[in-house]
Amino acid sequence: MSLRIQSFEEYQANYKNSVENPEQFWGEIAETFFWQKKWDNVLDWNFNEPSIEWFKGGQLNITENLLDRHLPERANQVAFYWEPNDIHAEGKSITYQELHNEVCKFSNGLKELGIEKGDRVCIYMPMVLESVVAILACARVGAVHSIIFAGFSAHALADRVDDAKAKLVITADGLNRGTKKVDLKSMVDEGIKNCPSIENVIILNCIDSQPTMQEGRDIDYYQLINGQSTMFQAEKMEAEDMLFILYTSGSTGKPKGVVHTCGGYMVYTSYSFENVFQYNEGDVFWCTADIGWITGHSYIVYGPLLSGATSVIFEGIPTFPDAGRFWQVCEKYKVNQFYTAPTAIRALMSHGTDIVNEYDLSSLKVIGSVGEPINEEAWNWYYENIGKSKCPVVDTWWQTETGGIMLSGLGDLSPMNPTHAGYPLPGIQPVLLDSKGNEITENEKEGYLCMKFPWPSILRTTYGDHERCKNTYFSNYDGYYFTGDGAKRNKNGMYRIIGRVDDVINVSGHRFGTAEIECAINTNKFVIESAVVGYPHDIKGQGIYAYVVIDIENEEDYAIIQSSIIDSVSNEIGRIAKPDKIQIVTGLPKTRSGKIMRRILRKIAEGEKANFGDTSTLLDPNVVDSIVENSI
Numbered sequence: 001m002s003l004r005i006q007s008f009e010e011y012q013a014n015y016k017n018s019v020e021n022p023e024q025f026w027g028e029i030a031e032t033f034f035w036q037k038k039w040d041n042v043l044d045w046n047f048n049e050p051s052i053e054w055f056k057g058g059q060l061n062i063t064e065n066l067l068d069r070h071l072p073e074r075a076n077q078v079a080f081y082w083e084p085n086d087i088h089a090e091g092k093s094i095t096y097q098e099l100h101n102e103v104c105k106f107s108n109g110l111k112e113l114g115i116e117k118g119d120r121v122c123i124y125m126p127m128v129l130e131s132v133v134a135i136l137a138c139a140r141v142g143a144v145h146s147i148i149f150a151g152f153s154a155h156a157l158a159d160r161v162d163d164a165k166a167k168l169v170i171t172a173d174g175l176n177r178g179t180k181k182v183d184l185k186s187m188v189d190e191g192i193k194n195c196p197s198i199e200n201v202i203i204l205n206c207i208d209s210q211p212t213m214q215e216g217r218d219i220d221y222y223q224l225i226n227g228q229s230t231m232f233q234a235e236k237m238e239a240e241d242m243l244f245i246l247y248t249s250g251s252t253g254k255p256k257g258v259v260h261t262c263g264g265y266m267v268y269t270s271y272s273f274e275n276v277f278q279y280n281e282g283d284v285f286w287c288t289a290d291i292g293w294i295t296g297h298s299y300i301v302y303g304p305l306l307s308g309a310t311s312v313i314f315e316g317i318p319t320f321p322d323a324g325r326f327w328q329v330c331e332k333y334k335v336n337q338f339y340t341a342p343t344a345i346r347a348l349m350s351h352g353t354d355i356v357n358e359y360d361l362s363s364l365k366v367i368g369s370v371g372e373p374i375n376e377e378a379w380n381w382y383y384e385n386i387g388k389s390k391c392p393v394v395d396t397w398w399q400t401e402t403g404g405i406m407l408s409g410l411g412d413l414s415p416m417n418p419t420h421a422g423y424p425l426p427g428i429q430p431v432l433l434d435s436k437g438n439e440i441t442e443n444e445k446e447g448y449l450c451m452k453f454p455w456p457s458i459l460r461t462t463y464g465d466h467e468r469c470k471n472t473y474f475s476n477y478d479g480y481y482f483t484g485d486g487a488k489r490n491k492n493g494m495y496r497i498i499g500r501v502d503d504v505i506n507v508s509g510h511r512f513g514t515a516e517i518e519c520a521i522n523t524n525k526f527v528i529e530s531a532v533v534g535y536p537h538d539i540k541g542q543g544i545y546a547y548v549v550i551d552i553e554n555e556e557d558y559a560i561i562q563s564s565i566i567d568s569v570s571n572e573i574g575r576i577a578k579p580d581k582i583q584i585v586t587g588l589p590k591t592r593s594g595k596i597m598r599r600i601l602r603k604i605a606e607g608e609k610a611n612f613g614d615t616s617t618l619l620d621p622n623v624v625d626s627i628v629e630n631s632i
């Protein structure tokens with residue numbers, strides 16, 4: 001059975017059925033996969049605990065579904081084309097059979113290192129085929145992977161390694177990024193020196209930097225796998241065994257490890273991939289995300305492979321060697337479905353259309369957007385200049401926690417409306433709640449976006465801290481999963497995402513908690529305290545604005561201090577989280593009980609000079625005038 005819906009009417013019928021008979025609906029879809037043992041129950045759930053179990057009693061290995069299952073028909077079909085950063089370097093490709101063999105060899109290597117089912121393995125790697133092999137080998141042996149975006153700092157890496165108590169890190173000597181080479185190995189050395197759980201580090205040679213290898217700990221990637229057998233009996237996993245942990249930021253505290261499990265994640269990523277992108281046999285799909293984010297997990301690795309697709313993996317960046325690179329890659333591989341982020345679209349838009357028109361984009365059938373709201377101007381530019389006004393734009397709304405796309409059009413089947421993510425996928429039951437937790441039934445009224453029923457790839461817990469999962473997602477509104485986003489619904493039932501309603505900022509589609517950035521800033525020796533807010537940014541969607549109180553009075557030193565603060569954030573989190581603006585202030589607007597009134601700071605960051613509403617509870621209202629006067 002193909003998982004693909006073929007008309008809007010069919011979508012409507014499926015949607016209705018998925019709400020009325022969810023167990024039957026998902027049971028039938030799950031039947032299309034290979035299970036070593038069939039499940040006893042399709043779904044057991046309780047959002048209060050929360051406890052969510054899909055396909056309980058079922059046993060499977062996801063890699064048998066995305067490799068072995070396809071071999072009779074697809075052994076020689078390309079699974080991935082790999083396009084290197086350097087436009088003149090030779091690309092590579094890997095077929096399903098070759099990928100199977102490499103994954104088995106790596107799995108044997110992992111076993112040799114003593115990696116067992118349930119062990120945690122951190123992957124800190126570039127966008128190369130070997131990264132996919134490493135990910136899938138973890139899944140094949142039953143180890144839990146935790147991929148850490150290679151733009152995170154040594155410190156951020158250490159936090160995640162420590163939280164997961166990982167035994168192994170898989171990394172590379174470095175990575176290529178435009179004209180730069182980034183050293184990963186020394187970052188790992190630095191990061192894990194205080195992580196006692198780590199027993200080994202596997203290093204892939206990507207930039208020929210000949211790093212120093214630590215005897216007894218470090219192993220070369222190919223030395224480990226060369227000569228290994230190309231067969232490996234996949235570990236038997238329970239449907240609800242952990243598949244991976246992926247750390248993501250929230251309003252409070254350190255990033256938390258979102259946990260996804262084997263069975264439900266498999267069913268939903270494949271189902272959503274085929275339907276949203278209307279992927280057809282023989283098509284070439286390209287998702288430009290990094291494998292370090294959930295988009296890369298679900299729509300570079302798992303979804304496309306589960307569906308037997310051919311995809312592109314790109315090592316580089318959209319503007320190297322010039323702003324035509326994405327379009328050059330689309331032309332080269334005759335990409336049919338292209339999936340990227342609004343921030344990339346806006347950045348490329350600023351280079352004009354001449355460079356786009358140098359390339360033949362006629363292979364494109366569906367173009368997608370993910371990660372942040374897409375503004376109307378960017379939507380129109382994308383639709384007209386990339387999709388040539390014939391390709392539907394699928395504006396896909398989802399989250400690390402949802403595992404797969406939740407709200408979106410389905411290729412060219414669904415009506416489109418710029419800036420509206422659109423309709424829920426079958427099985428997804430969104431609601432908008434008011435601040436009292438009542439469901440909003442009127443159209444065009446903003447509310448808190450929640451889900452009232454589980455779907456197969458919903459997060460199960462946050463690693464090592466179930467209470468945190470409950471408090472973050474299931475306690476704001478009893479009986480609902482709370483997304484943290486505000487949204488509206490139009491008269492046709494399409495959803496429009498307004499943005500986060502919590503202290504999370506979305507910078508170029510990357511999620512950061514304001515508290516997390518403040519903590520990083522506060523590690524700076526000159527800083528007494530700080531407050532961070534988001535503000536509208538033309539390219540990044542949101543920029544980071546930091547208000548900082550320091551213990552130096554001499555204004556001549558401010559520039560040095562600002563750059564030292566940027567270094568602190570780069571060290572603690574990574575350069576991706578560095579503030580765009582740092583304003584040195586004499587004090588922060590606090591209430592008498594000591595709470596920072598971020599509402600005011602947000603308005604100032606947006607350029608507001610007056611009208612801050614009720615400021616009577618402020619300890620010192622004069623602080624506001626001084627901040628406004630010196631705002632950037």
Ligand code: PRX
Nearest residue numbers: 370371372373395396397398399400497511
């Ligand atoms: O605010 C929403 C925004 O990104 C958040 C999730 O971030 P993350 O877990 O990093 O996952 C990003 C990729 C799936 C959401 O809470 N977001 C994501 N997609 C959209 C979006 N906002 C508006 N429109 C979207 N299409």
